[in-house]
Amino acid sequence: xxxxxxxxxxxxxxxxxxxxxxxxxxxxxxxxxxxxxxxxxxxxxxxxxxxxxxxxxxxxxxxxxxxxxxxxxxxxxxxxxxxxxxxxxxxxxxxxxxxxxxxxxxxxxxxxxxxxxxxxxxxxxxxxxxxxxxxxxxxxxxxxxxxxxxxxxxxxxxxxxxxxxxxxxxxxxxxxxxxxxxxxxxxxxxxxxxxxxxxxxxxxxxxxxxxxxxxxxxxxxxxxxxxxxxxxxxxxxxxxxxxxxxxxxxxxxx
Amino acid sequence: xxxxxxxxxxxxxxxxxxxxxxxxxxxxxxxxxxxxxxxxxxxxxxxxxxxxxxxxxxxxxxxxxxxxxx
Numbered sequence: 001x002x003x004x005x006x007x008x009x010x011x012x013x014x015x016x017x018x019x020x021x022x023x024x025x026x027x028x029x030x031x032x033x034x035x036x037x038x039x040x041x042x043x044x045x046x047x048x049x050x051x052x053x054x055x056x057x058x059x060x061x062x063x064x065x066x067x068x069x070x071x072x073x074x075x076x077x078x079x080x081x082x083x084x085x086x087x088x089x090x091x092x093x094x095x096x097x098x099x100x101x102x103x104x105x106x107x108x109x110x111x112x113x114x115x116x117x118x119x120x121x122x123x124x125x126x127x128x129x130x131x132x133x134x135x136x137x138x139x140x141x142x143x144x145x146x147x148x149x150x151x152x153x154x155x156x157x158x159x160x161x162x163x164x165x166x167x168x169x170x171x172x173x174x175x176x177x178x179x180x181x182x183x184x185x186x187x188x189x190x191x192x193x194x195x196x197x198x199x200x201x202x203x204x205x206x207x208x209x210x211x212x213x214x215x216x217x218x219x220x221x222x223x224x225x226x227x228x229x230x231x232x233x234x235x236x237x238x239x240x241x242x243x244x245x246x247x248x249x250x251x252x253x254x
Numbered sequence: 255x256x257x258x259x260x261x262x263x264x265x266x267x268x269x270x271x272x273x274x275x276x277x278x279x280x281x282x283x284x285x286x287x288x289x290x291x292x293x294x295x296x297x298x299x300x301x302x303x304x305x306x307x308x309x310x311x312x313x314x315x316x317x318x319x320x321x322x323x324x
Binding site for chain 1: 267268269270272274275278279282283285286287289290292293295298299300307310311312313314315316317318319320321322323324
């Protein structure tokens, strides 16, 4: 049954990635194009960008001339699809672990809650501290610290959410589900707020002269693209999981 | 809980045994992490392959999916 769930999680992930690609083409690419144009104009932190070619790392590797068309087309499609498939697989694994253990809900409700939790823990909360940046924002010299802090924030957020769920589970018997989950969610909020206070603030936007309107639209699009992925996973895999478990149950009884 | 009433407990299959999940979790979990690494971080702060080909290819996706890029 695990193999069935995993396969379906990944298939729904492909669908999520394709829809996210379509969404990103319409709502995200205009901002990326504008940012790349600015990058080319100002030269900002990067090397020269040739017309029609986004070769901002020319200084590092002059041979990696991949066209803007490739980046905005098959490159973007690869990015969103691999992202969708990987997260679809992870969702299937986590679902298999919690269904019937942590959750007495029916499969589609468990999946929907997991997807919501995944979006909050992996996208929304880390993004509040370290929001997505368009091209032309961010100096190549700080990529080390930006990568380290981003993934640390992600890990802390997931860890805090697991802790919050454990607290809620622990309190449910004595205090009821409502109070228990309020306390659990409260614990998550307090923990991530403390982590955000302690983690360094990286601001490479102020002073860069990047247009605020474009930045806002870029970040909104980035958030929405990932919301599309998680919404498709949460609904699509919910349907798939119900079918797989119903079939498994049927076989078990027969 | 109200939710379970709509889906009688008798019709809910029991939990999937940990022994069945674990091998898949290790295998697929590792693959997922590697895949996300190549989409999100390869040839940024760290690099498995030299050059900038992977980074440039997934460039737009990396920015739009919120990963730190160059």
